[in-house]
Amino acid sequence: MITIDIHKTLQNSNGTMSLAIQLTIEKGQLITLYGPSGSGKTSTLRILAGLMSPDTGHILVNDKKWIDTDKNIKLSPQQRKIGYVFQDYALFPNMTVRKNLEFALEKGQDKSIIEELIDIIALKKLQHKKPTTLSGGQQQRVALARALVRTPDILLLDEPLSALDVTMRSKLQDYITKVHKRYNLTTILVSHDIGEIIKMSDKIYCLEDGKIVRQGNPIHIFTNNQLSGKFQFTGKIITIKKEGVVYLVTVLIGNNVVKVIAQESEIAALKTGDLVVVASKAFNPVLMPIQT
Amino acid sequence: MIDWGPIILTAKLALLTTSILFVISIPLAYWLATTRSKIKPIIETLVSMPLVLPPTVLGFYLLMAFSPGNAFGAWLQEYFGIQLIFSFSGLVIGSIIYSLPFMVNPIQSGLSSLPTSFSEASYVLGKSKMNTLLNVLLPNIKPSLLTGIVLAFAHTVGEFGVVLMIGGNIPDKTKVVSIAIYDEVEALNYSNAHLYSLLLFGITFVVLLSVYMINGGYLKRFWK
Numbered sequence: 001m002i003t004i005d006i007h008k009t010l011q012n013s014n015g016t017m018s019l020a021i022q023l024t025i026e027k028g029q030l031i032t033l034y035g036p037s038g039s040g041k042t043s044t045l046r047i048l049a050g051l052m053s054p055d056t057g058h059i060l061v062n063d064k065k066w067i068d069t070d071k072n073i074k075l076s077p078q079q080r081k082i083g084y085v086f087q088d089y090a091l092f093p094n095m096t097v098r099k100n101l102e103f104a105l106e107k108g109q110d111k112s113i114i115e116e117l118i119d120i121i122a123l124k125k126l127q128h129k130k131p132t133t134l135s136g137g138q139q140q141r142v143a144l145a146r147a148l149v150r151t152p153d154i155l156l157l158d159e160p161l162s163a164l165d166v167t168m169r170s171k172l173q174d175y176i177t178k179v180h181k182r183y184n185l186t187t188i189l190v191s192h193d194i195g196e197i198i199k200m201s202d203k204i205y206c207l208e209d210g211k212i213v214r215q216g217n218p219i220h221i222f223t224n225n226q227l228s229g230k231f232q233f234t235g236k237i238i239t240i241k242k243e244g245v246v247y248l249v250t251v252l253i254g255n256n257v258v259k260v261i262a263q264e265s266e267i268a269a270l271k272t273g274d275l276v277v278v279a280s281k282a283f284n285p286v287l288m289p290i291q292t
Numbered sequence: 293m294i295d296w297g298p299i300i301l302t303a304k305l306a307l308l309t310t311s312i313l314f315v316i317s318i319p320l321a322y323w324l325a326t327t328r329s330k331i332k333p334i335i336e337t338l339v340s341m342p343l344v345l346p347p348t349v350l351g352f353y354l355l356m357a358f359s360p361g362n363a364f365g366a367w368l369q370e371y372f373g374i375q376l377i378f379s380f381s382g383l384v385i386g387s388i389i390y391s392l393p394f395m396v397n398p399i400q401s402g403l404s405s406l407p408t409s410f411s412e413a414s415y416v417l418g419k420s421k422m423n424t425l426l427n428v429l430l431p432n433i434k435p436s437l438l439t440g441i442v443l444a445f446a447h448t449v450g451e452f453g454v455v456l457m458i459g460g461n462i463p464d465k466t467k468v469v470s471i472a473i474y475d476e477v478e479a480l481n482y483s484n485a486h487l488y489s490l491l492l493f494g495i496t497f498v499v500l501l502s503v504y505m506i507n508g509g510y511l512k513r514f515w516k
Contacts, residue, residue, distance in 0.1 A: 090409035
């Protein structure tokens with residue numbers, strides 16, 4: 001279990017912001033920090049990793065104190081067991097994929113985890129290549145694997161998928177879910193992608209101006225009401241067109257375009273670019289196998 | 293036939309100066325690239341001063357400082373039995389100070405150009421600062437290291453003012469090639485001056501050309 005209670009005054013483009021975060025995360029959970037840029041998500045991760053110090057507060061990880069400003073306890077990043085996947089991946093260009101992973105080994109640690117991770121992230125063929133020759137998605141996988149070598153107490157993912165296209169994103173979300181379960185990790189994800197958050201996380205914390213303004217189950221948070229829909233997806237409205245007496249709303253879900261009929265009363269609250277949940281309650285959807 | 297003494301002496305001076313500079317410049321450049329200390333601008337200025345200061349000024353102050361007639365020079369003489377004036381060791385110290393910016397500046401800008409996430413990623417992986425510097429940072433700024441080494445070497449080969457001020461013109465002790473050229477011209481031995489000059493010209497050209505070729509990736513492309 002992880003308990004976080006931290007305060008810090010930060011400088012940003014709008015002047016100063018006071019970051020005040022209280023969280024409790026159960027072991028094995030995957031939680032998401034969500035919110036506009038500059039709301040303190042990355043700063044929270046950096047404080048957890050020890051790359052930044054809070055003004056006051058404490059962090060307790062599995063009954064071990066990482067930070068306690070009252071008692072002047074502060075573990076260095078090296079002393080904490082953290083897996084951190086940076087936004088720019090931060091792979092070392094002078095080392096091959098394999099060497100990047102091996103560099104992360106602790107003294108005397110069993111090397112077999114390297115083989116296992118290379119296997120899981122499916123990079124066996126590329127293990128002797130330098131990271132700069134890999135695609136964004138491949139680099140991301142290497143960064144994820146490298147963060148796992150030390151079998152960390154917490155895995156921190158700072159918008160790891162923001163630079164990737166939709167298909168690649170979806171694949172990597174599966175990789176992250178897979179390793180999260182396999183190593184029984186406690187994972188904190190920073191993400192802007194609502195679909196991704198709903199798909200992956202157990203709990204979401206919405207940050208605004210350094211404070212947690214809402215928290216809970218991702219679907220509840222994003223729809224504001226509890227649906228008991230038989231199926232539901234999140235998407236973005238591309239166009240709203242009037243067709244006779246109804247409106248035809250085109251919604252982009254993942255990389256599929258879906259057309260939905262809506263009443264005038266529903267349209268009033270929507271505009272192009274809005275994020276919506278497309279859900280169906282009354283119909284039983286038809287499932288058909290896909291030839292791949 | 294020309295005397296090879298000055299050439300050997302110049303090579304010795306440049307090699308020794310460059311090696312010592314390399315060792316002391318890495319920590320200094322690392323400190324400058326990472327510190328948030330208030331005295332950083334002052335240290336940066338001191339390091340870069342030899343770039344603009346006439347060598348004679350530096351030479352003059354070193355001459356004053358090293359002179360046994362002064363406190364520091366007398367202390368050196370008394371406790372260590374070293375006399376730095378008109379000696380090879382004095383030349384090495386003068387050259388180190390004089391060529392310092394040529395080694396420190398490229399390494400510092402190389403280190404600053406690396407994303408901070410490199411060192412942060414390494415710390416989070418449990419690696420010490422030293423381990424990070426040696427295994428992550430330095431291997432990724434090889435072109436800057438090479439530039440620093442070559443510029444410091446070439447600059448030491450070409451120095452004149454500092455050497456003349458603190459070293460004088462003692463054969464096999466302080467008479468480097470640049471001084472020898474001056475000497476030969478004064479003695480109206482133009483042919484010898486020509487030979488020395490041509491040699492320096494050639495060495496400098498080859499050395500700088502190789503740096504630009506390696507850093508520009510020409511050699512790599514050629515090997516492939």
